[in-house]
Amino acid sequence: MAISVERFEDPGLCPPGARFGRIRAGEGAVLRVAVWRAEGDCAGTVAVLPGRAEFIEKYYEVVAELLARDFDVAVMDWRGQGGSSRQAGNPAKGHVGHFSAYRADLEALRAQALEPCLRKPYYALAHSMGGAILLDAAHDGACWFERFVATAPMIDLCRLRYARGLRELARSLCLSGLSTAFAPGAGGAKPYLRKPFAGNLLTSDPARYARMAACVAQTPEIAIGAPTIGWVDAAFQLMRRFEDPEFSARIATPALIVAAGEDRVVDTPAIEAFARRLKAGGFVTLPHARHEILMERDAVRSQFWAAFDAFIPGPDAPRPRMEGERKAPSDSG
Template sequence: MDLVDIPENPVPSGAVTGAITTSDRFTLRFARWRPTTRKGLGTVCVFTGRAEFIEKYFETIGELRDRGFSVAALDWRGQGGSQRLLKNPRKGHIDDFSQFDRDLAAFMEKVVLPDCTPPYFALAHSMGGNILLRNSRRAPAWFERQVLSAPMLELAGRRASSPYVHGLAEILGLIGLGNSYVPGGSSTAASVRPFKGNVLTLDPGRFHRNNDIIDAEPGLGLGSATIGWLWAAGEAMREVMHPDFAPRVRVPTLMVAAGDDRVVSTRAIESLAFRMKIGSHIVIPAARHEILMERDSIREQFWAAFDAFVPGSPVFG
């Protein structure tokens, strides 16, 4: 699928797009760009969260290019313009997060390392942050540094993150219901729900812009998660929150948490950061889950933290 271009969200100039195949033969969509300046500071790889797609980050990609970075992005399997896992393309499904690890490896080996300028940095949101953290223990590391926006370490709320919910998802999967929507779930794309009452952002313009992308290309939309996804996500979150995990992270990491996050647990982000040897965090007050889709005043705080952490950004001169 080509990148979707709409007046409110034009494709950044100079895009190179294509498809790659993973080791288990899934097809993934990717895109990459050169910087708009001559600085040549390396490459930032952008990794989306659940139900997201490359087009949603065009604004962010432009801001990275203006800083002097090349940018590369992909759609995880099962979402965006990549191959879906079930016959119903609206179901957000995965059997195990190790499948996402294969996506990351294919992307790095077939797109980033051959065609993008080092050094390599990562910018990941939510589910993407979990995937990057879990892969940050490998040697050699893929990235020099990584910035994680509201990483998915635990779900918000005691009920959502309880062992009971995880155990129930496992039982339902074992009796053949893993491909079913979570209770109350539907095929309605998360991005096209009303702005009023949403838990993602306080910015109506960016919220509606993302809706318009789905309106222009419904194939990008993804509905609720499946029971199988919920179980797999629970396993991945347990892994990163295990007491032995934090000291083994090899990539310097900045986690940016949202002060009013109702999707993932900000407390879990703070807890993990305190246990990491080469990790830190900040909390942006009042921000909701999608920090990079937030109001300008909130996004400015994110970029100030990014610029202070990633070598070559404006604060480094």
């Protein structure tokens, strides 16, 4: 992986040892990736796969917590968002025409960042859109992670009225050549983190919300606005695949799905129904969490980390050291 120093890396918040680089995926996409190596013994690597409109800087706290557990860490900006290249002319548009494009991003992450830089075994922590992408890849046998955790995966959207009509409208508009236009009524170019904390659907933690908003205020180019019609159409196509009752039963990779009890972005009952049919793994709902579980209050996050620690790296792997736990002294001497 080509290593570079990104001007929007924040040395005050970024965990030490970060290496930022650029990798290339299909269709000319250039992706920004950051990697960290744990000191000493390593329990493996966790690849953090963000949701739509997210960016590496948002996950600095999570990276520090994974490093404290003796994991190497990689975080990637999907094509069309964060510090990665855009697929439409307007940099505020996080556009893709089909979610298979994200599959190419995953493969590029493996071949150009994880394998050259970080230690096996490989695990993943994926949020929302990232979780949907990974679940789809696992269904198709294209998941090379040993096991993974998906928080609030985008199985279906919350309380979406007239879903069939909206799907047909998005498909029709794409066929009419409007794929790269902003989805009507979705907010246009304004990033969601430019909006006030009150009434937000993402987190009940004002301090973490303020930190995310500060990242965007400091470096506006990492933010995007509303989805494009093409992205919406592609998301609908993927979510239709999840409606198959046998879809999750065909996923062989052990997966832990963590849902948010107060989610108003994705549909928690749909996630629960999907997760019940998993062949290997488990399911947890955090009752008082909003959509962005990893950006929530400490009480919610501690519940998440308890579930994560029980699942990753798995029963047959060496147990990673918990934060604050001293390493055992050497037998020598």
